[in-house]
Amino acid sequence: MRKTNYLVTALSILCTSSLTASAAVKVEDIFKANCASCHGEQLQGGMAGSLLDTTWLKDGSDKSLSEAIKFGVKEKGMPAFGASLSEETIRTLVVYIREAGYRADVQAIKTPTINKRFSTKYHSVNTQEVTSTSGIIWAMDFLPDGSLLYTLREGQLWLLDKNGQSTQIKNTPEVWHRGQGGMLDVMPDPDYAQNGWVYLSYSKKTGQNKAGQDIGITAIVRGKIKNNQWVEQQTLFEAPKQTHRNRGWHFGSRFAISGEYLFFSNGDEGHQDDAQDLATQNGKVHRIYKNGQIPKDNPFFNHSKALKTIWTYGNRNPQGLVKHPITHQIWSTEHGPRGGDELNLITKGLNYGWPKITYGMNYDGTPITPHTSLPGMQQPVHQWTPSIAVAGMNFYTHKLFQQWQGDLFVGSLAKKQLHRLRIKNDKVVEDEIILKGLGRIRDVVVAPNGKLYITMNDRQANESKIIALSPSK
Numbered sequence: 298m299r300k301t302n303y304l305v306t307a308l309s310i311l312c313t314s315s316l317t318a319s320a321a322v323k324v325e326d327i328f329k330a331n332c333a334s335c336h337g338e339q340l341q342g343g344m345a346g347s348l349l350d351t352t353w354l355k356d357g358s359d360k361s362l363s364e365a366i367k368f369g370v371k372e373k374g375m376p377a378f379g380a381s382l383s384e385e386t387i388r389t390l391v392v393y394i395r396e397a398g399y400r401a402d403v404q405a406i407k408t409p410t411i412n413k414r415f416s417t418k419y420h421s422v423n424t425q426e427v428t429s430t431s432g433i434i435w436a437m438d439f440l441p442d443g444s445l446l447y448t449l450r451e452g453q454l455w456l457l458d459k460n461g462q463s464t465q466i467k468n469t470p471e472v473w474h475r476g477q478g479g480m481l482d483v484m485p486d487p488d489y490a491q492n493g494w495v496y497l498s499y500s501k502k503t504g505q506n507k508a509g510q511d512i513g514i515t516a517i518v519r520g521k522i523k524n525n526q527w528v529e530q531q532t533l534f535e536a537p538k539q540t541h542r543n544r545g546w547h548f549g550s551r552f553a554i555s556g557e558y559l560f561f562s563n564g565d566e567g568h569q570d571d572a573q574d575l576a577t578q579n580g581k582v583h584r585i586y587k588n589g590q591i592p593k594d595n596p597f598f599n600h601s602k603a604l605k606t607i608w609t610y611g612n613r614n615p616q617g618l619v620k621h622p623i624t625h626q627i628w629s630t631e632h633g634p635r636g637g638d639e640l641n642l643i644t645k646g647l648n649y650g651w652p653k654i655t656y657g658m659n660y661d662g663t664p665i666t667p668h669t670s671l672p673g674m675q676q677p678v679h680q681w682t683p684s685i686a687v688a689g690m691n692f693y694t695h696k697l698f699q700q701w702q703g704d705l706f707v708g709s710l711a712k713k714q715l716h717r718l719r720i721k722n723d724k725v726v727e728d729e730i731i732l733k734g735l736g737r738i739r740d741v742v743v744a745p746n747g748k749l750y751i752t753m754n755d756r757q758a759n760e761s762k763i764i765a766l767s768p769s770k
């Protein structure tokens with residue numbers, strides 16, 4: 298007891314010296330200076346308990362952890378840091394504790410191998426390699442005849458026929474393959490059999506800024522494929538000239554089509570405050586007609602300074618967008634910064650809060666904001682802290698996997714995971730990692746025969762694969 302008290306005093310001195318814990322101080326250093334002496338450098342415990350296990354004093358929620366840090370746990374000897382650490386710094390510590398817990402947790406999950414069976418909560422699953430290629434497969438989607446279109450971020454569109462033969466489609470638009478940019482989403486029109494339209498999003502170089510650096514935008518086009526050529530292209534969306542300043546970051550971009558409407562996402566392009574500015578395309582989900590015209594009932598259509606295409610704002614970098622096959626709701630996945638990846642239900646006119654609210658912190662461990670919620674800003678349906686780098690997704694409604702009806706399958710880049718989410722009344726009631734460690738999973742689609750197709754890539758080998766998952770009897 299006495300020992301603890303001594304430590305608390307010693308610590309409060311230490312804390313005072315790090316009291317200047319301003320926005321520039323990194324969470325790693327704050328933890329080392331204030332917490333490691335009791336909880337251990339690796340959060341494994343020592344004088345005090347481990348922060349890695351899932352045994353918590355209370356319910357283990359973000360709130361209970363931040364309250365423990367802020368007010369202390371006097372009877373156990375945990376000092377209060379509310380006077381020395383700001384709300385936003387305490388928020389970064391909670392993210393830091395989550396990251397460490399996650400690392401400890403996933404060591405337990407085994408890595409399956411391709412062409413082998415693995416088991417999940419509801420199904421045993423066979424994996425089968427469909428194709429592999431050099432480069433990054435960014436998106437894919439099936440045509441009604443069962444052939445598969447896929448993009449290579451390097452700037453190409455390919456068609457994989459039912460016999461496994463891949464053909465490059467020529468004369469697709471020239472892309473700006475830079476940073477996170479390149480050839481992005483591909484989606485055939487739901488009425489493809491009648492009209493032949495295919496929608497493409499890509500990064501386009503549009504000029505140079507005053508410093509002489511290349512800049513670009515996310516461009517949205519549609520075209521048709523005839524004799525393996527991209528033809529009859531129409532430009533559907535390009536942001537106004539004065540907003541062109543992307544240097545290679547957060548282009549988005551995914552499509553969802555509902556009826557006559559085409560939804561697409563545009564990331565914040567590395568300018569986070571733009572997400573709250575209705576005069577720019579950045580950090581938004583947009584809605585246009587499939588032919589590029591703008592619906593008059595868009596929420597900011599009559600707002601004099603706003604881009605008329607905006608449907609929602611405060612979205613950091615959504616790289617998953619999908620229409621629910623039954624409810625027709627639009628769902629998105631959004632990359633958070635360090636922590637705070639989100640699943641959002643995309644609803645007309647709402648503000649999703651970036652960067653005013655987020656469950657994450659900056660990549661260097663400094664805070665962005667103390668707020669995880671504020672009035673007038675929409676909460677995510679689900680969030681992942683630490684970040685899994687959440688990417689493409691799709692709902693499963695085919696009867697092939699009986700027990701997965703209505704579940705949402707979500708790919709993850711950084712954590713190389715495939716998540717299965719069960720959603721009830723717009724809440725996630727199960728989040729199962731069904732596959733881990735094979736590669737960065739960027740897109741998930743359901744084949745006409747009900748198999749679940751995923752794309753994954755290996756950065757080091759600069760190689761991508763398409764893998765089909767089917768139930769193992």
Ligand code: HEC
Pocket residue numbers: 301304305308328331332333334335336344345346347352353354355357361362363365366370373374375376378390
């Ligand atoms: C003087 C030792 C000491 C220091 C310094 C200290 N803690 Fe603790 N902490 C404890 C003790 C003791 C507990 C009670 C539970 C236990 O033993 O794990 C605790 C509990 C907690 C809890 C609640 C855990 C739960 O089970 O709900 C959190 C979160 C926490 N500490 C975080 C921190 C952070 C972050 C710092 C640095 C800013 C810090 N602690 C500094 C001793 C300390």
